[in-house]
Amino acid sequence: MKTIADRIAVVTGAGSGIGRATSVALAERGAVLVLADIDQSGMEETARMIAAAGGMVSCHQVNVADQEAMKTFAAEVERLHGRAHIVVNNAGIGILDDFVDSNLDDFRKVVDINLWGVVYGSKFFLPLMLKAGEGHIVNISSLAGIISTPGMVSYGTTKFAVRGFSESLRAELAGRNIGVTSVHPGMIRTNIAKASKVVDTALQGRMVEWFERYGRPPSLVANKIVAAIESNRMRVLVTPETYLMDAFKRTAPTLAEAFNAQFMNRFRKAINPQYGNRQAAKSDSGRPKKAASVPASSTEKSDLAA
Numbered sequence: 001m002k003t004i005a006d007r008i009a010v011v012t013g014a015g016s017g018i019g020r021a022t023s024v025a026l027a028e029r030g031a032v033l034v035l036a037d038i039d040q041s042g043m044e045e046t047a048r049m050i051a052a053a054g055g056m057v058s059c060h061q062v063n064v065a066d067q068e069a070m071k072t073f074a075a076e077v078e079r080l081h082g083r084a085h086i087v088v089n090n091a092g093i094g095i096l097d098d099f100v101d102s103n104l105d106d107f108r109k110v111v112d113i114n115l116w117g118v119v120y121g122s123k124f125f126l127p128l129m130l131k132a133g134e135g136h137i138v139n140i141s142s143l144a145g146i147i148s149t150p151g152m153v154s155y156g157t158t159k160f161a162v163r164g165f166s167e168s169l170r171a172e173l174a175g176r177n178i179g180v181t182s183v184h185p186g187m188i189r190t191n192i193a194k195a196s197k198v199v200d201t202a203l204q205g206r207m208v209e210w211f212e213r214y215g216r217p218p219s220l221v222a223n224k225i226v227a228a229i230e231s232n233r234m235r236v237l238v239t240p241e242t243y244l245m246d247a248f249k250r251t252a253p254t255l256a257e258a259f260n261a262q263f264m265n266r267f268r269k270a271i272n273p274q275y276g277n278r279q280a281a282k283s284d285s286g287r288p289k290k291a292a293s294v295p296a297s298s299t300e301k302s303d304l305a306a
């Protein structure tokens, strides 16, 4: 899209961090902002910032993981504006927990928000873009969608999927005047570390501290998103660690993954010396007994009973 001014821009997760900064950046370019978030007060704060600068904005309390709510939201935007041009599928959460100990409800929640939220946002707003004759979909992935992150299997699963979804959709929409971009930030100073469920509390404290100290400002991501919409870029990398790991992964994929796993596991052990011990103890006690200690007849019986 060459022009953002006067275009209708929908941003999910607009009540904080990257979503807020992107909403403000799009409003500064003259877009009409449609904000969505589950957190009403955060979203209203973003709306106040936009309105104070003279922008046009509306707020919609929506859970992106709720298919019907997202469908209704798109219908509401169609009723209000007739069409939509830009959708930034940004709302997301993180859960830090080792897969072996994790519960599947948490895994499902991450998939519902981080992946299905992106799919619903694209699916229900795409007809409004086709109606407008032009559009751009921006999906927020992560550095965790480029290289694996131990302790974040559910998060990584969704972020790799968002990248695959975005590239597939971009290919399908080529020639229809609708672009698709996947965005891969590294560490950004937002609320995500605080808002994430982190089972290891020592780790959460350190993460919050690290994000505050070393995280880059969300405006950095926002400005790159605006530029990507204007120049129809397939992929946006943000922060030096993302560029570095992306290059490493392309040139030596196995080595890059092994290095990252070692680094992350050592990092966690340095924060919490108990890390890994619990799992080792668990897997020792859970080791199967030798086959010879189980009488052949009883095995046959239980097989028959099953």
Ligand SMILES: NC(=O)c1ccc[n+]([C@@H]2O[C@H](COP(=O)([O-])OP(=O)(O)OC[C@H]3O[C@@H](n4cnc5c(N)ncnc54)[C@H](O)[C@@H]3O)[C@@H](O)[C@H]2O)c1
Pocket: 012, 013, 014, 015, 016, 017, 018, 019, 036, 037, 038, 039, 042, 062, 063, 064, 065, 090, 091, 092, 093, 113, 140, 141, 142, 143, 184, 185, 186, 187, 188, 189, 190, 191, 192, 195
């Ligand atoms: N901060 C980082 O370092 C970083 C790095 C890579 C990727 N990301 C991604 O960027 C996106 C934005 O995260 P952020 O860092 O700004 O975090 P944040 O916690 O500051 O903001 C996330 C926003 O999403 C909203 N949200 C959460 N669940 C929702 C739901 N079900 N429906 C609607 N809104 C919901 C929250 O209320 C919040 O306003 C996420 O997809 C995240 O995975 C962040």
